[in-house]
Amino acid sequence: MLPSGVxxxxxxxxxxxxxxxxxxxxxxxxxxxxxxxxxxxxxxxxHEACAELSREALLRDGKRILQYGATEGYPxxxxxxxxxxxxxxxFPVEKPNxxxxxxxxxGVDLLCKAFTDPGDTVLVESPxxxxxxxxxxxxQQKLVxxxxxxxxxxxxxxxxxxxxxxxxxxxxxxxxxxxTGCTLAAERREPIxxxxxxxxxxxxxxxxxxxxxxxxxxLPSIKSYDSSDHVVYMGSxxxxxxxxxxxxxxxxxxxxxxxxxxxxxxxxxxxxNLTQAVVDGYLRKGLLKPHIQEIIPAYRDxxxxxxxxxxxxxxxxxxxxxxxxLFIFVTMPEGFNAGAAFKEAVERGVAYxxxxxxxxxxxxxxxxxxxFSNSTLxxxxxxxxxxxxxxxxxxx
Amino acid sequence: MLPSGVxxxxxxxxxxxxxxxxxxxxxxxxxxxxxxxxxxxxxxxxHEACAELSREALLRDGKRILQYGATEGYPxxxxxxxxxxxxxxxFPVEKPNxxxxxxxxxGVDLLCKAFTDPGDTVLVESPxxxxxxxxxxxxQQKLVxxxxxxxxxxxxxxxxxxxxxxxxxxxxxxxxxxxTGCTLAAERREPIxxxxxxxxxxxxxxxxxxxxxxxxxxLPSIKSYDSSDHVVYMGSxxxxxxxxxxxxxxxxxxxxxxxxxxxxxxxxxxxxNLTQAVVDGYLRKGLLKPHIQEIIPAYRDxxxxxxxxxxxxxxxxxxxxxxxxLFIFVTMPEGFNAGAAFKEAVERGVAYxxxxxxxxxxxxxxxxxxxFSNSTLxxxxxxxxxxxxxxxxxxx
Numbered sequence: 001m002l003p004s005g006v007x008x009x010x011x012x013x014x015x016x017x018x019x020x021x022x023x024x025x026x027x028x029x030x031x032x033x034x035x036x037x038x039x040x041x042x043x044x045x046x047h048e049a050c051a052e053l054s055r056e057a058l059l060r061d062g063k064r065i066l067q068y069g070a071t072e073g074y075p076x077x078x079x080x081x082x083x084x085x086x087x088x089x090x091f092p093v094e095k096p097n098x099x100x101x102x103x104x105x106x107g108v109d110l111l112c113k114a115f116t117d118p119g120d121t122v123l124v125e126s127p128x129x130x131x132x133x134x135x136x137x138x139x140q141q142k143l144v145x146x147x148x149x150x151x152x153x154x155x156x157x158x159x160x161x162x163x164x165x166x167x168x169x170x171x172x173x174x175x176x177x178x179x180t181g182c183t184l185a186a187e188r189r190e191p192i193x194x195x196x197x198x199x200x201x202x203x204x205x206x207x208x209x210x211x212x213x214x215x216x217x218x219l220p221s222i223k224s225y226d227s228s229d230h231v232v233y234m235g236s237x238x239x240x241x242x243x244x245x246x247x248x249x250x251x252x253x254x255x256x257x258x259x260x261x262x263x264x265x266x267x268x269x270x271x272x273n274l275t276q277a278v279v280d281g282y283l284r285k286g287l288l289k290p291h292i293q294e295i296i297p298a299y300r301d302x303x304x305x306x307x308x309x310x311x312x313x314x315x316x317x318x319x320x321x322x323x324x325x326l327f328i329f330v331t332m333p334e335g336f337n338a339g340a341a342f343k344e345a346v347e348r349g350v351a352y353x354x355x356x357x358x359x360x361x362x363x364x365x366x367x368x369x370x371x372f373s374n375s376t377l378x379x380x381x382x383x384x385x386x387x388x389x390x391x392x393x394x395x396x
Numbered sequence: 397m398l399p400s401g402v403x404x405x406x407x408x409x410x411x412x413x414x415x416x417x418x419x420x421x422x423x424x425x426x427x428x429x430x431x432x433x434x435x436x437x438x439x440x441x442x443h444e445a446c447a448e449l450s451r452e453a454l455l456r457d458g459k460r461i462l463q464y465g466a467t468e469g470y471p472x473x474x475x476x477x478x479x480x481x482x483x484x485x486x487f488p489v490e491k492p493n494x495x496x497x498x499x500x501x502x503g504v505d506l507l508c509k510a511f512t513d514p515g516d517t518v519l520v521e522s523p524x525x526x527x528x529x530x531x532x533x534x535x536q537q538k539l540v541x542x543x544x545x546x547x548x549x550x551x552x553x554x555x556x557x558x559x560x561x562x563x564x565x566x567x568x569x570x571x572x573x574x575x576t577g578c579t580l581a582a583e584r585r586e587p588i589x590x591x592x593x594x595x596x597x598x599x600x601x602x603x604x605x606x607x608x609x610x611x612x613x614x615l616p617s618i619k620s621y622d623s624s625d626h627v628v629y630m631g632s633x634x635x636x637x638x639x640x641x642x643x644x645x646x647x648x649x650x651x652x653x654x655x656x657x658x659x660x661x662x663x664x665x666x667x668x669n670l671t672q673a674v675v676d677g678y679l680r681k682g683l684l685k686p687h688i689q690e691i692i693p694a695y696r697d698x699x700x701x702x703x704x705x706x707x708x709x710x711x712x713x714x715x716x717x718x719x720x721x722l723f724i725f726v727t728m729p730e731g732f733n734a735g736a737a738f739k740e741a742v743e744r745g746v747a748y749x750x751x752x753x754x755x756x757x758x759x760x761x762x763x764x765x766x767x768f769s770n771s772t773l774x775x776x777x778x779x780x781x782x783x784x785x786x787x788x789x790x791x792x
Contacts, residue, residue, distance in 0.1 A: 002651055003625040005596015006564075012510045015658055039464055047458020054450035054670065062443020066638035068435055102498060102664035109663045113534065114408045135662035138509065168402075200401015229399040242462035244669040255398055262411055266531035267505045268498035268664060272671045273640040274450065 011118070011140050023353060033383035036351040038178065038326055039374040041302075044295040045242055046287070053281035054274060065273040071261045073100040074276035080283035081249060090224040091233070096254040099261055102271045104208055104236040104248035108132045109267075110260040111169065111204055111232060112139035121167040123201075125153050127329070127358030127367070129178040132171060132206070141169075143360040150320060152177070152184030155191050162199050169202050174222060176209035176325025179358045179369035183323060189222045196230035202256075208236035208248070211292050213324035214300035229253035237279050239326070240292055245275040299373055302380060303328070306372040309384035314392050326373045329355065331366060336394060338368040345390055350383040407514070407536050419749060429779035432747040434574065434722055435770040437698075440691040441638055442683070449677035450670060461669040467657045469496040470672035476679035477645060486620040487629070492650040495657055498667045500604055500644035503630040504528045505663075506656040507565065507600055508535035517563040519597075521549050523725070523754030523763070525574040528567060528602070537565075539756040546716060548573070548580030551587050563597050570618060572605035572721025575754045575765035579719060585618045592626035598652075604632040604644070607688050609720035610696035625649035633675050635722070636688055641671040695769055698776060699724070702768040705780035710788050722769045725751065727762060732790060734764040741786055746779040 002008075023036050058065055065074070072078070078095055085093050101107050116122070118140035124133065126145030136143055144165050147157040153172065161167070170192070174184040184192075196203045205222045223233040229252070236248035250260065264270070282288055306328055310319050316333040332338065339354040355367025372380060398404075419432050454461055461470070468474070474491050481489050497503050512518070514536035520529065522541030532539055540561050543553040549568065557563070568588070570580040580588075592599045601618045619629040625648070632644035646656065660666070678684055702724055706715050712729040728734065735750040751763025768776060 003596070003598070003649060004593070006511065006598055006626070008655060009509065009511055009513050011513075012655060012659065037464070042459045042463065045459055045462035047454050047462050050462060050670075051451045051454035051458060054454060055447045058443050058447035058450060062447060063438045063441055064640075066441035066443055066446060066640045067438065068433070068634075068639045102668070105662070106664050113405065115402065115405055117405050117407075131661065131665075134658075138659065138662045197400070200399070202399070202402055230402070238464075243464045244460075244462045244666075246664055246666070246668045253399060259404060259408060262530075263408065263534065265527065266501070266534045268502050268642055269527075270640075270642070272498070272642045272668050274446075274674070275668045275670055278670070 011138055015134065015138055023351065032346070032349055032351060033375060033379045034351045035370040035372065035375065035383060036353050037371055037374055039371070040239055040243065040326070041295070041298065041373050043298065046291055049282070049287060050242065050278050053278045057274070057277035057281055061277065065277050069270045069273045071265050071270045073098065073270070074273045074280065076284070077276040077280040080280045084283050084288070085251065090220050091226065091251070093251050097251050097257060099250045099257045099264070100271045100276055101234070101248040101250055102246040102268055103238060104206055104234040105131060105135060106264070107232070107234040107248065107250045107260075108135045108171065108204060108206070110250075110263045111202065112136060112141065113263040114256070114259040115202060116141055116168050121165040122169045122171055123158065123161055123165070123167045124171045124360055125173065125177065126360060127179055127355060127364070128171065128360065129173060129206070130357045133360060136171065145360045148180075148182070150182050152182060152188055153192075155188055158192070159195060162195060162201065167201050169204055170196065171204045171206065172222070173206045175207055175219070176212060176322055176327070178209070178325070179327050179353070179355065180329040181320045181322030181325050181327045183219065186219045189220060190225040193222050193225035193231055197228035201230065203231040204234060205231055206234045208239050209325040210235070211240050212296070212299060212326070214296055214303060216323040223251065229256070232256060240288065241279060241282055245278060247271060247275050247279045301377060302372040302375065305377050305380045306370060306384060309380065309388070313388050314395050316395070317391070326371050328370045328372065330368050330370060332368070332391065333395060334366055336366040336391070339365060341390060341394055345387060348386050348390060350386045352387070407534055411530065411534055419747065428742070428745055428747060429771060429775045430747045431766040431768065431771065431779060432749050433767055433770055435767070436635055436639065436722070437691070437694065437769050439694065442687055445678070445683060446638065446674050449674045453670070453673035453677055457673065461673050465666045465669045467661050467666045469494065469667070470669045470676065472680070473672040473676040476676045480679050480684070481647065486616050487622065487647070489647050493647050493653060495646045495653045495660070496667045496672055497630070497644040497646055498642045498664055499634060500602055500630040500632040501527060501531060502660070503628070503644065503646045503656075504531045504567065504600060504602070506646075506659045507598065507628060508532060508537065509659040510652070510655040511598060512537055512564050517561040518565045518567055519554070519557050519561070519563045520567045520756055521569065521573065522756060523575055523751060523760070524567065524756065525569060525602070526753045529756060532567065541756045544576075544578070546578050548578060548584055549588075551584055554588070555591060558591060558595050558597065565598050565600055566592065567600045567602065568618070569602045571603055571615070572608060572718055572723070574605070574721075575723050575749070575751065576725040577716045577718030577721050577723045579615065582615045585616060586621040588618050589621035589627055592622075593624035597626070599627040600630060601627055602630045604635050605721040606631070607636050608692070608695060608722070610692055610699060612719040619647065625652070628652060636684065637675060637678055641674060643667060643671050643675045697773060698768040698771065701773050701776045702766060702780060705776065705784070709784050710791050712791070713787070722767050724766045724768065726764050726766060728764070728787065729791060730762055732762040732787070735761060737786060737790055741783060744782050744786060746782045748783070
């Protein structure tokens with residue numbers, strides 16, 4: 001019970017926490033095979049390199065790293081981030097277009113803070129990442145789902161929704177989407193940038209999985225078609241170096257960056273200099289590309305192993321076939337309830353996330369999200385076997 | 397100019413950034429003597445110890461540190477934080493009462509998010525820390541100043557303000573306050589906790605300077621008199637280990653913690669595990685107490701040196717005589733304008749912060765804040781000499 005006379009704000013009264021984070025808490029049980037999280041593989045976390053990099057950085061520049069830093073970022077990190085972006089991305093970017101973030105979710109928080117009022121509309125893919133739906137809901141945004149297929153949001157549905165709802169923001173994960181693993185088709189990208197310009201809304205292009213591509217060719221970002229500064233690109237080192245360091249970044253028009261920096265002053269003041277310095281060292285020493293090349297084969301094997309297991313699931317079970325990222329999205333036959341089956345699955349030693357949590361409008365009880373990156377091939381074999389048997393018994 | 401069709405939120409439209417952070421930017425000039433910041437001394441930042449601690453932590457527990465962590469904190473840090481609090485503080489505390497923060501300002505952000513609606517009232521000392529005033533303003537709070545003297549907020553004024561405005565929150569810095577350096581008198585502490593219970597508001601007790609005491613005896617926190625869970629205690633390692641690591645914490649009733657954790661999920665998800673691990677190592681190895689004992693004599697000398705300089709300032713200049721912390725607050729004779737003199741002071745090579753920025757109601761143009769911790773004794777001598785001459789010339 002809250003202390004006497006104290007009550008929750010209107011914005012938080014009905015917000016009860018991310019379903020995934022609640023699931024995490026029950027997963028402490030040893031031996032459970034978890035396809036539930038969105039965690040990179042432990043094998044892919046370069047802790048020895050980071051140990052040396054953090055030590056080196058603190059010995060070399062420790063007085064600056066331990067002192068208050070600029071909200072706009074630790075200067076060496078800004079330099080190496082800029083080089084990385086210029087080399088890897090096709091959009092123009094300079095330092096005033098950059099803001100380091102404490103994870104890319106903070107970008108959603110800051111953009112909502114700076115550019116939305118309660119009751120405004122945000123368009124989202126359906127399904128979409130539930131963590132950021134929660135952030136949008138805390139800002140009392142109306143979430144309007146836009147129909148998506150295996151190639152991402154459908155342009156007609158998007159334009160209809162824009163005309164109908166006059167959104168402030170579109171939130172979109174273009175590459176190896178969470179939860180579907182699908183990638184926005186190349187030919188849908190430029191039209192989204194142009195629509196944002198035409199109708200005057202901001203696109204939050206959240207692209208943390210981009211570098212985890214196991215097949216096919218990289219596509220240009222929506223931001224690369226943005227000639228009118230309506231696209232805010234959010235990247236992250238969470239999936240390719242470490243999520244626990246909480247280092248992401250935002251690329252946007254400098255006035256957008258400046259206002260978001262003011263919002264960030266009022267929250268964490270700046271992202272820890274030490275974690276920025278470790279990522280800086282990683283980029284500066286050229287460790288990132290070889291690291292990504294090193295981790296991709298194992299991730300590819302896991303994805304393929306899980307897809308192979310899914311091909312033996314009962315008829316009527318469909319699933320996405322991602323070219324990268326961390327997730328596969330499964331659609332069971334109508335009538336199957338993934339939430340109800342979840343408890344039983346956990347009893348048998350396997351966890352996943354029921355898909356309904358990812359739909360802003362709810363429903364879709366017959367869907368679920370599987371993460372393959374954080375399990376071994378053996379766990380994938382065993383865990384998927386358990387799910388196959390359980391699901392088959394439910395479909396009888 | 398913002399992209400076409402895009403506009404700022406109501407909450408951020410008139411927020412233009414902290415005056416201090418803007419001053420920081422002009423202080424890049426080499427050779428300037430800055431009494432403007434709130435920075436610990438570079439000498440007091442233990443970068444070599446942190447270099448070893450970060451390396452050790454990553455080699456020992458790197459897979460967990462680099463992986464996603466719990467919003468509720470890195471488990472070893474929670475343990476050592478709990479021991480530290482139990483040893484040093486007189487209030488009861490267990491793990492569900494703790495939330496690690498990315499700096500204690502984040503606590504203000506999360507409490508506003510969870511417990512205030514736009515238009516609510518927050519009582520603040522007058523003057524008070526301008527960074528957190530900005531955070532409160534972003535949440536569209538009405539800031540009502542409560543008259544304070546050299547012993548902190550005046551109880552009659554506080555109770556009158558409470559009865560008149562029905563506040564949701566009281567924001568108070570009880571020890572070596574920013575900007576005044578004053579400490580809330582012992583006999584005013586329990587009545588504040590009781591008032592919060594009686595009238596049903598939360599006290600945000602922001603206590604980052606507590607361990608920097610150079611004279612006198614430590615006082616019990618307001619939280620130690622809190623038998624009804626109306627006090628939220630916010631601490632920080634910024635002033636005693638490193639501000640650049642952004643590690644603070646909140647102590648509160650577990651329902652308050654749980655709701656703030658949900659708010660934190662939507663912002664930075666969790667404070668970086670690596671910085672929590674470094675602070676954990678610092679606490680666990682017993683380095684904090686000797687470190688504080690080591691840095692205090694130099695800080696005391698700097699405080700005393702600045703006070704000695706102030707005693708030679710023209711008649712009619714008054715100033716606080718803190719027993720610790722980082723700041724002295726100066727009141728010049730009526731008619732003096734510290735903002736107008738600032739530009740000239742910078743031209744002569746010395747910076748401070750005009751006091752008006754710290755008053756929620758504005759005015760008080762004849763006041764200024766001086767920081768002594770981040771200058772050498774020589775810089776204090778030279779810089780204060782320059783200010784004395786400049787100010788004397790203005791008072792003629």
